[in-house]
Amino acid sequence: MSIATEPRLVQKLEGSPWEIEGYLKVGGYEAWKRCVDGMKADDVVAELKKAGLRGRGGAGFPTGVKWDKVLNHRIKEHYFVCNAGEHEPGTFKDRFLLKTLPHQLIEGCLIAAHTVQAKAAFIYVNHEYEEERENLKKALAEARTRGLVGKNVLGKGFDIELQVFEGHGSYVAGEETAMLESMQGRPAMPRQKPPFYPTDFGLYGKPTLVNNVETLCNIPRILYKGAAWFTQVGTEKCPGTMMFSLSGSVNRPGVYEMPMGVTIRELIEKCGGGVKGGRQIKAVFPGGPAFSMVTADQLDLQMDFDSLKKAGTGLGSAGTIVIDDATCMVAATLKYSNFFKGESCGQCPPCRMGTNNLATLMAKIEEGQGTQKDMDSLLQLCGFVKGTGYCTLVTGAAVLVQSSVKLFQKEYEEHLRLQRCPFTPAAVEV
Structure with a gap:
């Protein structure tokens, strides 16, 4: 089977x-x-470094480097956690993998836990993923009957167990430090930094390896077929493939595995079958609403971590959302602003108040009650709250609004001028 075509x-x-x-x-x-x-x-870690695998959960950090940090940490008590707490709008690839390929995930988790010499290993699953969690438990039971997990693995005299942990189910709980807090019986709130990374201070305060589902599903294939096989496709700095969650105004929404570096246009046209109803593309979120959107003249951007970062946006976990020209961008932005408002854990005052005020101002403008002063306050507030939270939630909320206003300022001005949404019919005077 060719990685390039299948x-x-x-x-x-x-x-x-x-x-x-x-x-x-x-x-x-x-x-x-x-x-x-x-x-x-060390040979496992070396192969991952050679393959150039980067985390598929958002930041794109080199997987082999992360494993090396935990394996060779001065503190020798280590833990492993698979983060399957997926909850971001437009992102559903990990759910798909959990549902359809639980054994590939289990194998990746076993290799990871064994490699970093973890004292205990967990798979943290979003509590809404009921069917997926049951599939995973059944797969674990089958692996256990084959001696692949549990006591005396394959007769080699050592034990290794994977525990399925039912997650909190909130967006912020997917942030790795918030996830680790909830696993220890505390509220799912991100930790104040420093320390910055679970590789230094993770579960129970010990070095912890945290990877997401897609990252771990790549591990067995890389070790089985080799780094050279993995690097056949993708870009030089982002080799391999990525699972893209494609949604919004496309004819065939779904999960598509494509080489890193595929263009936005190819993803929409080849995988998504083009835009619904033959309409035109107005905007695309390449990596979900926490990153800046791009417009129709940027569809030839490559979908990889470095190219999108250079373009002022990001790949994230590849939740690609397509918006057509029949959509009001103020209304679309309000929808995601309300999401961020509802998902803030409230721990950081800038996030607690900032997400609420951003959503309030967006609603005022969309409902036709906004003024130029509200527009000025909206952008000023974005500048105040960016980078102020313990996690990136409030930064994502601010980036969303800034991107929307910058790219579609005329629509905002029309809302102010008409005192209503221009995408809805004017009220009939009687």
Whole structure:
């Protein structure tokens, strides 16, 4: 199977997703067996560095470097957590992988926990993912009957267990430090920094490796087929493929695995089948509403971490949302502003008050009651709150509004001039 032309992570396996036979037939658990048979931890890390795998959960941090930090930390008590707390609008790739390929995730988790010598290993799953969580538990039971997890793994005299942890289910709980707090029985609130990374101060205050679902699903294939196979596609600095959650105004929304560096246009046209109703593209969120949107003249931008960052936006977890020209951008921005307002944990005053005030001002403008003073206050508030929270939620809320106003200022001006939304019919005077 060619990585360049065939879906790799989304291949159809025989039977129900938790049944192990289909996965074994395509080389499943072979990489795990190599690790159990004596492949050195440093060799695993070296292969990941050679492959250039970067985290698929948002920041794009080099996976091998992160594993190395935990493995060789001066503190020798380590933990591992798979973050499946996906909750961002337009992002559903990890849910798809949980539902369809639980064994590939389990194998990736086992390799990760074993490599960093974790004392305990967990899979933190969004509580809304009920079917996915049950599939995962059934797959774990099948792996246990084969001696792949549990006591005396494959007769090698060591134990390793994966515990499924039902997550809090909020957007902010997906932030790794908030997730770790909730796992210890505390409110799901991001930690004040420093320390900055769970690799230094994670679960129970110990070095902890945290990776998301897609990142871990790449691990077995890289170790089984080699770094050279993985780097056949993608870009030099972002090799491999990415799972794109494509939604919004497209004919075929869904999860698509494409090489890193695919253009926004290719993703929309080849995968999404173009825009609904033959309408024109007005804007696209390449990485979800927490990153700046791009306009129709930027559709040839490459979808990888570095290219999008250079363009002033970001890939994030690749939740790509397409907006057509029949959509009011003020209304669309208000929708996501209300999301950020509702998902703020309230720990940081700038976030608690900032997200609320941003949503209030956006609603006032959309409802036709806004003034130029409100517009000025909106942008001033964005400048005040960016970068002030313990996590990036309030920054994302501010970036959303700034991007919308900058790119679609005329629509905002029309709301002020008409004292109503120009995308709705004017009231009939009687």
